[in-house]
Amino acid sequence: MSSDYQLDTELIKENIQKVKEDIQKYSPYPEKVKLVVVTKYFDYNGVERVLEAGHNIVGENKGQVIRDKESYFNEKFQNFPDEKKDIQWHFIGNLQKNKIKYIVKFVDLIHSINRLSVAQELDKKAQEIGRVIDILLEINIAGEESKEGYKLEELMLEIPEYLKLKNLKVIGLMTMAQNTENEEVLKNTFSKLRETKEILNERYFNNSLTELSMGMSGDYKVALAEGATIIRVGTKIFEKEN
Numbered sequence: 001m002s003s004d005y006q007l008d009t010e011l012i013k014e015n016i017q018k019v020k021e022d023i024q025k026y027s028p029y030p031e032k033v034k035l036v037v038v039t040k041y042f043d044y045n046g047v048e049r050v051l052e053a054g055h056n057i058v059g060e061n062k063g064q065v066i067r068d069k070e071s072y073f074n075e076k077f078q079n080f081p082d083e084k085k086d087i088q089w090h091f092i093g094n095l096q097k098n099k100i101k102y103i104v105k106f107v108d109l110i111h112s113i114n115r116l117s118v119a120q121e122l123d124k125k126a127q128e129i130g131r132v133i134d135i136l137l138e139i140n141i142a143g144e145e146s147k148e149g150y151k152l153e154e155l156m157l158e159i160p161e162y163l164k165l166k167n168l169k170v171i172g173l174m175t176m177a178q179n180t181e182n183e184e185v186l187k188n189t190f191s192k193l194r195e196t197k198e199i200l201n202e203r204y205f206n207n208s209l210t211e212l213s214m215g216m217s218g219d220y221k222v223a224l225a226e227g228a229t230i231i232r233v234g235t236k237i238f239e240k241e242n
């Protein structure tokens with residue numbers, strides 16, 4: 001993170017409060033919206049301060065890192081079950097097959113499934129331990145080469161295969177928008193993800209897709225207005241306002 005940030009519980013608390021106010025202000029259905037605080041910029045101290053600030057949904061983008069943090073808190077709280085914060089661990093990074101083993105046991109939601117072969121491997125590993133894992137399918141709506149995620153046409157072809165995976169439950173879609181402040185462009189991207197969810201619900205999922213993970217520090221207000229149900233916010237939570 002480039003600018004001025006601090007791991008300060010009070011600051012984090014204030015910033016979370018501001019984002020929650022924005023959820024009320026911009027979302028058509030604020031009661032449905034979850035805030036994932038992205039703690040990937042820090043070691044376990046980041047998660048610790050977020051918990052202290054009263055929030056328990058965190059997002060990470062690296063397999064080993066999320067595993068290490070989870071086991072740190074698992075250990076920390078095991079003798080103090082009353083204090084247990086019931087942390088929800090969200091995985092938001094590009095998942096590689098050889099990293100599945102690090103997250104399969106505890107991850108609450110994987111936002112970023114963008115390859116069938118990875119999903120199939122995840123399904124197998126989840127089956128081995130008797131879990132059903134919630135996932136989102138990541139779509140590259142912006143169409144930028146540098147971005148991860150399915151092209152819409154590719155995803156459409158593979159959906160029937162996803163429906164066969166018994167230990168994964170597809171509950172929605174995720175996207176990352178263009179790195180721009182142009183609201184029209186952002187709005188277009190987010191509304192297209194929403195429309196895609198509606199199409200998939202009609203054709204394949206019988207309305208069981210409920211989640212739209214879209215919006216980060218720079219664009220979550222636009223995403224909320226377009227119907228985001230999950231926003232993933234990092235920088236803004238830890239930054240001092242200038």
Ligand SMILES: *Cc1c(COP(=O)(O)O)cnc(C)c1O
Pocket residue numbers: 038040061092093176216217218232233234235236
């Ligand atoms: C880092 C990251 C975020 C958070 O970005 P900020 O700009 O710090 O809010 C959200 N989503 C994904 C997939 C990320 O990798």
